[in-house]
Amino acid sequence: MSADAAFGYAPGKIILLGEHAVVYGQPALAATLDRGVRVAVSRLAEDAKGPVLRGAGFGIDVTGARPDPGGAGPEPLRRALAKLVELYGERVRSLSFVVEGGIPAGSGLGSSAALSVAMIRGVHRFFGETISDEAVIADAFALERVFHGTPSGVDHSVIARGGLVSFQKNVETGAVHLESVTLPRRLRFAVGLAGAHAGTAHAVGALRERAKRHPRAYQRLWDAIGELVVEARGYLESGQLGALGELMDLNQGYLNALGVSTPAIEALCSIARDRGALGAKLTGAGGGGAMIALVDDDPAPVVRAFQAAGYGAFAAEIRAASSANDADEDPSARNDSLPTHDTAIAVESTP
Numbered sequence: 392m393s394a395d396a397a398f399g400y401a402p403g404k405i406i407l408l409g410e411h412a413v414v415y416g417q418p419a420l421a422a423t424l425d426r427g428v429r430v431a432v433s434r435l436a437e438d439a440k441g442p443v444l445r446g447a448g449f450g451i452d453v454t455g456a457r458p459d460p461g462g463a464g465p466e467p468l469r470r471a472l473a474k475l476v477e478l479y480g481e482r483v484r485s486l487s488f489v490v491e492g493g494i495p496a497g498s499g500l501g502s503s504a505a506l507s508v509a510m511i512r513g514v515h516r517f518f519g520e521t522i523s524d525e526a527v528i529a530d531a532f533a534l535e536r537v538f539h540g541t542p543s544g545v546d547h548s549v550i551a552r553g554g555l556v557s558f559q560k561n562v563e564t565g566a567v568h569l570e571s572v573t574l575p576r577r578l579r580f581a582v583g584l585a586g587a588h589a590g591t592a593h594a595v596g597a598l599r600e601r602a603k604r605h606p607r608a609y610q611r612l613w614d615a616i617g618e619l620v621v622e623a624r625g626y627l628e629s630g631q632l633g634a635l636g637e638l639m640d641l642n643q644g645y646l647n648a649l650g651v652s653t654p655a656i657e658a659l660c661s662i663a664r665d666r667g668a669l670g671a672k673l674t675g676a677g678g679g680g681a682m683i684a685l686v687d688d689d690p691a692p693v694v695r696a697f698q699a700a701g702y703g704a705f706a707a708e709i710r711a712a713s714s715a716n717d718a719d720e721d722p723s724a725r726n727d728s729l730p731t732h733d734t735a736i737a738v739e740s741t742p
């Protein structure tokens with residue numbers, strides 16, 4: 392039996408170490424954030440002409456997106472809605488999705504994967520159906536391919552699983568090894584926003600072209616990043632944050648060498664290190680977007696320093712011994728009221 396209204400929630404994510412190399416079969420460490428995307432699902436008043444997606448405060452205008460070709464809304468969102476109909480049937484056409492985003496879109500914090508997972512959970516709750524984590528991951532990958540072309544799958548996998556994970560994909564077979572990693576102590580970050588990026592597919596594609604021209608040189612970089620990810624996992628599990636921060640700095644050096652850093656990201660990393668951060672690096676595809684600075688204590692001074700330099704910034708944390716259930720829990724919205732209008736994302740002080 393379907394409900395009158397249902398919510399789906401999914402957290403945003405950061406890649407702690409290993410982005411880009413993960414596309415070439417190396418392991419990456421990623422974790423869900425304490426903020427995310429919430430989708431309210433209800434039945435459309437009008438006749439089955441949907442699904443319709445609303446919520447202008449997501450950093451991109453999703454007001455009134457519909458799946459029909461040539462219809463309202465950005466193309467990838469329309470195709471993602473069409474994919475939802477393909478996955479779950481014509482009944483989805485009678486649904487309205489109202490999105491509240493607590494993470495900015497297009498910044499490498501997993502907004503598209505979180506939206507995908509939140510919609511999938513919301514649809515199932517609305518129709519009173521259960522869905523396994525494995526099925527969420529499989530279906531979210533179908534939506535992520537609509538958004539990003541040929542992603543490694545790290546974003547939606549960590550978002551659907553929750554907590555801190557190690558992700559590795561066999562590039563020949565496509566088989567994924569996804570393993571939860573236990574954190575003995577929470578990790579605290581200042582997140583800085585270095586402007587919109589040109590998109591994950593663009594960054595990955597341009598890098599692939601460069602790597603094709605110098606395959607041996609790039610292979611050495613993939614291997615080096617993979618090795619530091621394996622070493623960093625040990626530091627995470629034993630709570631040695633100083634050593635972890637050093638490897639984040641090293642990883643950022645490699646990302647710069649790969650050509651995916653920017654002057655703004657480098658400036659944010661310098662500000663963070665000057666303010667005593669243990670380590671700082673971009674997170675996600677780069678070319679803009681978000682960077683993370685690991686701190687020992689209160690992230691507020693680093694957040695304020697980012698803001699004083701004119702960058703959007705917020706504090707984030709990854710909880711100790713995060714459990715898979717975290718992925719399904721909305722930390723920001725504990726009430727049952729439906730958002731009925733477009734709502735703004737809560738990114739403090741975005742210039």
Ligand code: PMV
Pocket residue numbers: 406409410411412413414498499500501541542543544545546591595674675676677
């Ligand atoms: O979509 P983003 O910005 O979180 O980047 C995903 C991580 C990459 O390694 C750059 C791409 C991928 O598919 O793994």
